[in-house]
Amino acid sequence: MRTLLRNHIGRAVLSLVLVMIVGVLFNAEGTFFRWDTHRDMLRQVSVYGILAAASTIVIVTGGIDLSVGSLLGLSAVLFSLFSIHWGWGPVQSIAATLLIGVVCGMISGGVIGRFKIQPFIATLAMMVFARGVAKLVSGGQKISSAVQTADGSYSYVSVPEIFDSIGTRIWNDNIAVVTLLMIAVLFAAWIFLSQTVAGRELYAIGGNEEAAKYSGVSIPKNILLAYSISGLFCAVAGIAQAAQEMQGDPEAGASYELSAIAMVVIGGTSLRGGIGGIHLTILGILIIGYLEKILSINAVGEETRLMLTGIIILAAVVFQKKGH
Amino acid sequence: MSYINFEQVTKRFGGTTALDSVSFSINEGECHAVMGENGAGKSTLGKILAGIHRLDGGSISVGGVKTKYQSARDARIAGIGMVHQELALCPDLSVAENLFLGNPPRRWGLFVDKNKMFAEANTLLQEIAPEIDVHRTMRSLSVAQRQLIQISSAIGTGANILIFDEPTSSLAETESQRLFSIIADLKRRGVTIIYVSHRMPEVFHLADRISVLRDGRFIGTMTGSEATEDSLVQMMIGRSLQSDTDRREEVDTGNTVLEIDSLSSPGLFQSVTLNVKAGEIVGVVGLVGAGRSELANAIFGLDPKSTGKIMISGKEISSLSVRKRMRAGLAYLPEDRSVQGLALDLNCRQNISITIPEKIRRWIFLNRTVESSIVNKFISILGIKTPSSENPVSNLSGGNQQKIVLAKWLAREAKVYILDEPTRGIDIGAKMSIHNIIRKTAADGAAILLISSELPEILSLSNRIYVMRNGALVGETKGSTATQGSLLRMMSGL
Numbered sequence: 001m002r003t004l005l006r007n008h009i010g011r012a013v014l015s016l017v018l019v020m021i022v023g024v025l026f027n028a029e030g031t032f033f034r035w036d037t038h039r040d041m042l043r044q045v046s047v048y049g050i051l052a053a054a055s056t057i058v059i060v061t062g063g064i065d066l067s068v069g070s071l072l073g074l075s076a077v078l079f080s081l082f083s084i085h086w087g088w089g090p091v092q093s094i095a096a097t098l099l100i101g102v103v104c105g106m107i108s109g110g111v112i113g114r115f116k117i118q119p120f121i122a123t124l125a126m127m128v129f130a131r132g133v134a135k136l137v138s139g140g141q142k143i144s145s146a147v148q149t150a151d152g153s154y155s156y157v158s159v160p161e162i163f164d165s166i167g168t169r170i171w172n173d174n175i176a177v178v179t180l181l182m183i184a185v186l187f188a189a190w191i192f193l194s195q196t197v198a199g200r201e202l203y204a205i206g207g208n209e210e211a212a213k214y215s216g217v218s219i220p221k222n223i224l225l226a227y228s229i230s231g232l233f234c235a236v237a238g239i240a241q242a243a244q245e246m247q248g249d250p251e252a253g254a255s256y257e258l259s260a261i262a263m264v265v266i267g268g269t270s271l272r273g274g275i276g277g278i279h280l281t282i283l284g285i286l287i288i289g290y291l292e293k294i295l296s297i298n299a300v301g302e303e304t305r306l307m308l309t310g311i312i313i314l315a316a317v318v319f320q321k322k323g324h
Numbered sequence: 325m326s327y328i329n330f331e332q333v334t335k336r337f338g339g340t341t342a343l344d345s346v347s348f349s350i351n352e353g354e355c356h357a358v359m360g361e362n363g364a365g366k367s368t369l370g371k372i373l374a375g376i377h378r379l380d381g382g383s384i385s386v387g388g389v390k391t392k393y394q395s396a397r398d399a400r401i402a403g404i405g406m407v408h409q410e411l412a413l414c415p416d417l418s419v420a421e422n423l424f425l426g427n428p429p430r431r432w433g434l435f436v437d438k439n440k441m442f443a444e445a446n447t448l449l450q451e452i453a454p455e456i457d458v459h460r461t462m463r464s465l466s467v468a469q470r471q472l473i474q475i476s477s478a479i480g481t482g483a484n485i486l487i488f489d490e491p492t493s494s495l496a497e498t499e500s501q502r503l504f505s506i507i508a509d510l511k512r513r514g515v516t517i518i519y520v521s522h523r524m525p526e527v528f529h530l531a532d533r534i535s536v537l538r539d540g541r542f543i544g545t546m547t548g549s550e551a552t553e554d555s556l557v558q559m560m561i562g563r564s565l566q567s568d569t570d571r572r573e574e575v576d577t578g579n580t581v582l583e584i585d586s587l588s589s590p591g592l593f594q595s596v597t598l599n600v601k602a603g604e605i606v607g608v609v610g611l612v613g614a615g616r617s618e619l620a621n622a623i624f625g626l627d628p629k630s631t632g633k634i635m636i637s638g639k640e641i642s643s644l645s646v647r648k649r650m651r652a653g654l655a656y657l658p659e660d661r662s663v664q665g666l667a668l669d670l671n672c673r674q675n676i677s678i679t680i681p682e683k684i685r686r687w688i689f690l691n692r693t694v695e696s697s698i699v700n701k702f703i704s705i706l707g708i709k710t711p712s713s714e715n716p717v718s719n720l721s722g723g724n725q726q727k728i729v730l731a732k733w734l735a736r737e738a739k740v741y742i743l744d745e746p747t748r749g750i751d752i753g754a755k756m757s758i759h760n761i762i763r764k765t766a767a768d769g770a771a772i773l774l775i776s777s778e779l780p781e782i783l784s785l786s787n788r789i790y791v792m793r794n795g796a797l798v799g800e801t802k803g804s805t806a807t808q809g810s811l812l813r814m815m816s817g818l
Contacts, residue, residue: 196688197681204678207667213626214656214664215678215732216647274669 008268008276012283015266015316019290028297035174037297043169043176045289047072047237047244050182051253051260053189054233056281059264060193061226062206062273063119067108067126068234068260072253074134075101075238080143080248083160090162098235104130105231106224113223123227127257134250144247159246166243178240185233190278192229202226206273263288266316287316327352327516328373328485332382335368337719342368344540345382350533352387355507355517357531357548361560361723361751365540366520370487373518374406375399386485405478406487407471415463420445422462423477448480449473452506468499475506479515486510487518492526493749496612504530522560522751524553536560561753578602579637581653581771582740584623587632592618593795595632600740600771605762607786607803608775611815615795616775617659620742623773624656625649636740650679653739657729657746659775661722665729668718672710673699675717676732683735702731707757723754730758734765741765744775759785779808793817 023032031037051068058065075097082093104126111122146154169176193199201222204212213219242248267284269276291312295305326349335343343365350356360366371377373384375393384391386402393399396406413422420442421428429440445458453472462470471491478486488507492500507530511517521527527534527548534551536543536559543559578601586595593615600606610616622630625646634642636652644652658664666675676699677684684695699713706727710720717728726747733741746762747755762785766772776782782789786803791814799814 195690197685197690198688200674200678200690201681203670203674204667207670207674208663210664211667212678213646214624214658216645216650217678218645218647270669272669274667 008280009283011319012266012268012280012287015319016283016287016290019287019294023290023294026294026298028299031297032294037293039169039175039179041289041293042179042182044292045285046176046178046182047241047253048256048259048263048288049285050185050233050237050240051256052263052281052285053182053185053278054230054237055257055260055264056269056276056278057189057193057202057226057233058119058230059261059269059271060206060273060276061202061223062209063112063223063226064123064261064271065108065227065230066120066123066257067104067130068230068237069253069256069258070127070130070134071101071104071231071234072238072241072256073250074104074130075235076242076245076252077134077138077143077238077248077250079239079242081137083162084143084145084157084248085147090160093162094239097239098232101231101233101235101238102228103231105228105234108231109224109227110220112227113220131250131254138248138250140250142247142249163243163246166240167246178244181236181240185236186278186282189229189233193277198222198225203274206275208274259288262313266313288313326350327387328518329385330369330382331384333369333372333379333384334381335365335372335377336380341540343372343537346537346540346542347382348535348542348545350516350518353511353514353516354532355511355519355530357519357521357527357534358537359520359522359527359534359556359560360537361522361721361753364537364560364751366522366537367489369537370406370489370518370520373399373485374404374487376406400478400481400483403483404485404487405474405481405483406489407474407478407491408489413462416461418459418461419449419456419465419473420458423448423458423473449476452476452479466499467494468496468503471495471503472506475510479510484514485516485518487520489520490522491519492521492523500526524556527556528553538562557752560751578604578769578771581637582623582773583633583635583638585633585635587619587622587630587634589618589622589627589630592622592627592630593792596792596797598773598790598797598800600773602739602769602771603766604787605766605772605774605785605803607782607789608773608792609777609779609782609789609811609815610792612777613794614792614815616792617744618795619792620656620658620744620773620775623742624654650736650738651682654742655679655733655736655738655740656742657733657744659744659748661726661729661748666717666725669716671714671716672703672708672720672728673713675728676702676713676735679732680735698735699731702735706731706734706761721751723750726750726754726758730761734761738770740771740773742773742775745777746774747776747778747781755781779811782811783808791815 027033051072054068055065078100079093079097082088082096083090108123108126111117112119145156145159147157149155166177193202201217204215204217205219205222209219241252263284264281265271266287267280269280291309292305295308328350331347333343333346346369358366358369368377372379375396375398393402413425423445424441429437429444431437442458449456449458452475453469456469456473491503495503504526507517519530531548533545533547535545536556538560580599581602582600584596584598586597588594596619608616621627623634625644632642633640636654639652641649641652662668673695677695680698683698684691696713703710703713708724708727708731710724717725730746743762747758762772774782774785783803783806789801789803789806789811790797791799791811793815
């Protein structure tokens, strides 16, 4: 038990087990034991989970990305605009949306790496800016099958199939496609952070930027890479969000960055950088996902749910800290 | 009379036992030196007495009463003060605010009584450091001045036991002398002084008795008069020292590997021209501010404002990035291991392999097998004491941390090594072993540019020595004929 508690992963696993025990005890007449409960939980955390993967990469460098929620909103709007209103094919729409996500990430990363602007400030600016762009291109309206014509009346177009293919469940309704997307993104992020030379350099930068510089690690290049990948993942999340809602909402993703950061931190990745990883973030995603699910199947009201979630986030982080 | 009694004192940090059943006693009013290599546990012992660390086993009694300090403040109230190597506190607050941090004089229990605070701060400093203006910020003071403030504040609040932790490690000679006279004065006033250090001359000068720790264990106590340098070294490292004073002749066979031609950086150094041959160790000496580390930074590509020519084996590298210079064969061990050398939270493996992406790369992926084998090879070659390569370097002693920095550069098998203060702040055993590694690296054909403030180190290692003063190279001499005196004269321009 003591060795289990000595490392981050042990503590995160233990937190998850505790949450699961609560689920078993308060199983809402067996609801907790049904697969569809778990399937829905996984679907509900998917978009957040993708953003958490993006945030993990940035947080490992000792930075923070506040723009993930706004980039999700912008991507959702653009993807809907390209595919519903402009009638682009799914491949073009997805490719263009991902590209714009990467470009937004590159702008943040470029500013942070090159001009040494604090990540908090640079991504705060991107957060506000991207939300503005989302509202500009959408005219403040949700981009959906209803298209406003010149005289102000609405005509209806059909929503392309790609929305349904992403928003649906497969394998006999047993898993949501967006959940598979999250798993794919988490896997890619894990490979990147733990199995590549570039990922290793991000840890070195987070551990001690000065020492990394003195070891020949290019800070601007690596920071650019980290925020670009974050932007790419945000675009994936935006597409998933739009597909589930069958529309692009310019307000989508507001305050999601905070949930994503909470998932990363609960897992045990250090906000100081250098320590942590995707394996911990996966546990953080499950801890928050199950917590919310258990409260909701027990019909705990939203007010209480928010309050309890706040308390539990704090408790989990204090618990993670104690081992230091 | 024994005044402070350590009984079976034990302290662990994670898996490392820093102190293992240490028992000895300190008399009232004496100056008691605690010596040992880095990692021997001497600072830990001081910090436990000062309430900063808690005991894991054993007990400490002061004046016959068992201590139960929960914090440094408890110890302070009980009359125990500690003077740290480098005081952090709040660098942007004034001296007075720092002195009364936590309990400033109040007006109506709510507001800070600034006038009273500055007045009281002045009184505190009156005795020991009257020249310091209490309105200045901590940041604007020198390390020596900050130490004086710590001493004043401890004495002013009634401390009768003062612990000094390596107080002279960043002081100039004159500042050290002043500190010694203050310590002598405190002793006359009956203050019990615990002096943690590994510097022999000052210990001989100050201490009534000397206790030695090694690897967390108590080895013995001697009186200052019976201790000799040899006997202390033997106690500290558990064996006697081989002579480390062999001189090196000039190497004239090797090819010139590092060539620098009129390298300048505005405000830092001007038109430095030097060369280092294969197999040669070339020392660079100079006073603080002479521009030695700045020169090293520029050679490595970390000074974008520098101009001039740098060549390695005839290939010009002046306009290349750091990583490309590394590929051309350059390695640079920077001056400050905790700031520029290591990521302390990361483990030994991550710290060592960061310089060798080319070797551990399989396309964009890490080849972990190769990585581990290289890392473990250098951990064993350098005799780094760590339970495994996965241990965070923050758990290692200073000497072992320095060896990790050395390992990360040796792993590159470079042609040219710039070593800036390779043995700063480490104990004598680790220092000897690093000296041997440097000699061996040169013998294997590397060119070494050695920057050091310790003239004995320069003299025992260098084939040739360059002297820098105020940003310029002012002299070059053979290692075999140079003396401390001749170097000092050139360094200071006498």
